[in-house]
Amino acid sequence: MDGGETxxxxxxxxxxxxxxxxxxxxxxxxxxxALLDISLSISGAALSLFMIMHLGxxxxxxxxxxxxxxxAGFLERYYLLQxxxxxxxxxxxxxxxxxxxxxxxxxxxxxxxxxxxGRTRHPDTWTWAFQIxxxxxxxxxxxxxxxVVLTDLPIEADKSGLRIxxxxxxxxxxxxxxxxxxxxxxxxxxxxKWFGTARGKTHVVLGIWTALxxxxxxxxxxxxxxxxSDL
Amino acid sequence: xxxxxxxxxxxxxxPFDPESTPRMVQFQLTETPRMTLFTALTRxxxxxxxxxxxxxxxxxxxxxxxAILVNGKPRLxxxxxxxxxxxxxxxxxxxxxxxxxxxxxxTGQWFRxxxxxxxxxxxxxxxxxxxxxxxxxxxxTAAEIYELDRCIECGCCVAACGAAQMNxxxxxxxxxxxxxxxxxxxxxxxxxxxxxxxxxxxxxxFGCIGLAACEDYCPKDxxxxxxxxxxxxxxxxxxxxxxxxxxxxxxxxxYA
Ligand code: FES
Numbered sequence: 001m002d003g004g005e006t007x008x009x010x011x012x013x014x015x016x017x018x019x020x021x022x023x024x025x026x027x028x029x030x031x032x033x034a035l036l037d038i039s040l041s042i043s044g045a046a047l048s049l050f051m052i053m054h055l056g057x058x059x060x061x062x063x064x065x066x067x068x069x070x071x072a073g074f075l076e077r078y079y080l081l082q083x084x085x086x087x088x089x090x091x092x093x094x095x096x097x098x099x100x101x102x103x104x105x106x107x108x109x110x111x112x113x114x115x116x117x118g119r120t121r122h123p124d125t126w127t128w129a130f131q132i133x134x135x136x137x138x139x140x141x142x143x144x145x146x147x148v149v150l151t152d153l154p155i156e157a158d159k160s161g162l163r164i165x166x167x168x169x170x171x172x173x174x175x176x177x178x179x180x181x182x183x184x185x186x187x188x189x190x191x192x193k194w195f196g197t198a199r200g201k202t203h204v205v206l207g208i209w210t211a212l213x214x215x216x217x218x219x220x221x222x223x224x225x226x227x228x229s230d231l
Numbered sequence: 232x233x234x235x236x237x238x239x240x241x242x243x244x245x246p247f248d249p250e251s252t253p254r255m256v257q258f259q260l261t262e263t264p265r266m267t268l269f270t271a272l273t274r275x276x277x278x279x280x281x282x283x284x285x286x287x288x289x290x291x292x293x294x295x296x297x298a299i300l301v302n303g304k305p306r307l308x309x310x311x312x313x314x315x316x317x318x319x320x321x322x323x324x325x326x327x328x329x330x331x332x333x334x335x336x337x338t339g340q341w342f343r344x345x346x347x348x349x350x351x352x353x354x355x356x357x358x359x360x361x362x363x364x365x366x367x368x369x370x371x372t373a374a375e376i377y378e379l380d381r382c383i384e385c386g387c388c389v390a391a392c393g394a395a396q397m398n399x400x401x402x403x404x405x406x407x408x409x410x411x412x413x414x415x416x417x418x419x420x421x422x423x424x425x426x427x428x429x430x431x432x433x434x435x436x437f438g439c440i441g442l443a444a445c446e447d448y449c450p451k452d453x454x455x456x457x458x459x460x461x462x463x464x465x466x467x468x469x470x471x472x473x474x475x476x477x478x479x480x481x482x483x484x485x486y487a
Contacts, residue, residue: 030431034470037437037463102440109397116326116396119303122444125393193441196460 041100041194043091046188051179052087055216061223076154096139103132109178124192124199127185134182141175164224176217184210235318239275241283242323245332256280256388268308268316270300270423272334285334292450295385297324298325299334305387325390327399338386343424345406351427353413356420356482368417379412379450379458388445388455394438401438402429405444411458414486423480427469436462462486 028036057075062065074080104110117129148168151158164172184206191197244253260276269290277281286296297308300323301316302486311319318436328336382405387404389395410430413419420478430436439459446455469477469485477485 016407029432030427033433033437034431034467038467038470057359072417086339104397112396113393116393119323120305120444121303122391122393122447124447125444126444128393128440128442136389146331168391189441192460193439194460194463196454196457198405199456 005020021215036098036101039094040102041093043098044190046091047088047095048183048187050091051183052213055220056099057163057214059216061227066131083151085146089146092139092142096135099135128189128206131182131185131189134178135222138178138182141171141178145175146169160224160227162183164221169221169225172221176221177214180217183213193231235270235292236260237262237313239271239320240319240320240336241275243283243314243333244330245284246330246342248280254348260265260380263365263471266313267307268299268311268320268322269297271313273306273392283334284332286469289424293383295338295383298338298385298387298450299323300325300390305385305390305448307385307387307398325386327389327392328386336386338384341386341389342384342405345402345409348405349413350421350425351409351413353416353419354420354421354425354487355418361453366418372373372404373418375415376412378454379408382408382453383451383477385450387448387450391444391448393442393444394440398433400434402434402458402473404439407439407462408455409434411462414483420482423483423485426486429468430462431466436466439463 057071060071076119099202104113113129118127148163188206192199235251236475237487239258244252245251258279260271269287272285272287285299285308285356287309288296289407290295292307292310299308300303301311302321305325320397322334324334324336328338328341330339331410366393383411388405395401395403410426413421414426417454449455465486
């Protein structure tokens with residue numbers, strides 16, 4: 001045997017060479033792959049935080065239009081909104097690209113995934129497929145929402161109310177539902193991927209959390225609708 | 232509830248026979264007390280269809296050869312009790328692996344290749360001295376190694392994994408667990424860069440998208456998601472370090 005030494009008992013000692021991983025020409029360097037994976041999770045977490053903050057600001061509508069207008073006026077006067085919006089848009093675009101990397105792109109892989117989903121019917125795999133579909137839908141809805149709101153500043157309760165009452169209710173109901181569920185499944189997957197969280201417990205906590213966010217979101221929507229219909 | 236009439240729909244195909252086409256074949260059996268899928272398959276072969284191929288060796292959830300898809304879910308035939316199943320039972324070979332014939336797939340080849348890729352052996356720190364006293368190891372370390380060594384290489388984790396179906400080069404939860412097993416072992420002194428190179432790839436930990444089906448269908452209840460998460464965290468931290476530091480480290484200390 002090559003490179004083997006024999007000890008006094010006549011046993012051959014072989015030291016196996018340490019091999020480096022096989023690498024093909026088109027794989028990304030390990031460092032980049034790691035950073036892309038971290039960035040996907042961080043951008044998702046950051047967007048979730050933003051959404052919670054956004055909901056927090058909207059909750060002021062429950063205390064009357066005046067409160068919301070005052071808050072919006074404050075954010076705009078000190079350019080907090082104008083400074084924050086581009087940042088959020090960039091974050092959103094980054095999240096879309098990072099997530100798209102993990103989405104099966106060829107028809108063959110998509111078909112493989114569909115067959116697997118139908119065959120094994122594993123719940124957590126289904127929620128992942130849901131993330132892809134809801135992500136695509138959210139990208140479209142969020143783009144419309146950002147365009148409509150940001151091209152029509154300042155933000156005022158009356159204007160938003162009318163918008164929801166007259167035109168966009170059909171868009172905002174799925175928007176609220178999809179945002180909250182996409183967020184829940186995303187945070188859940190983040191916890192499993194990075195911390196291996198006990199999944200049974202996470203289900204309960206996230207279930208309650210989502211129910212809370214959903215009901216607050218719907219309450220905000222109803223308030224806006226009322227404001228619009230009263231005008 | 233014995234006496235049930237069971238209807239089995241079984242996948243049949245022999246890829247080595249040019250005449251053969253993939254098809255589903257029906258078999259009927261009457262349930263008997265404490266029947267397992269192993270008993271049922273053996274009876275089908277003995278009483279109804281002697282040419283049916285499937286793998287059963289230990290019938291005690293030890294050898295890992297009997298994994299098949301039972302109504303779409305990867306299970307060990309030898310430890311699946313019929314009373315937990317409905318009257319209609321569909322049996323398919325595990326996806327992802329090479330089909331031998333009918334319900335039999337070649338997991339051995341894949342696991343051997345995986346073992347080579349992750350270097351499934353102790354990379355000794357020093358040349359072995361047969362006369363020296365064995366190095367001591369704490370109870371916790373020994374228990375951890377033993378826990379991670381319980382994998383029976385049945386392939387259920389890979390067959391259940393959506394990421395693996397879409398990426399045939401993926402090392403799977405079994406591969407990641409194997410790496411975690413050697414990282415837990417103080418006798419192993421593999422260089423950090425070697426671990427990092429295997430793990431920090433699309434075939435390694437970054438091929439994992441956190442579906443957790445591996446853990447849900449592991450017949451040995453191995454702690455897969457927690458060890459995968461551990462590898463992901465450590466690898467990400469190493470990635471943030473300077474590459475020269477990773478290159479120079481002779482042992483996988485960053486993973487400790
Ligand atoms: S026959 Fe050995 S694990 Fe089932």
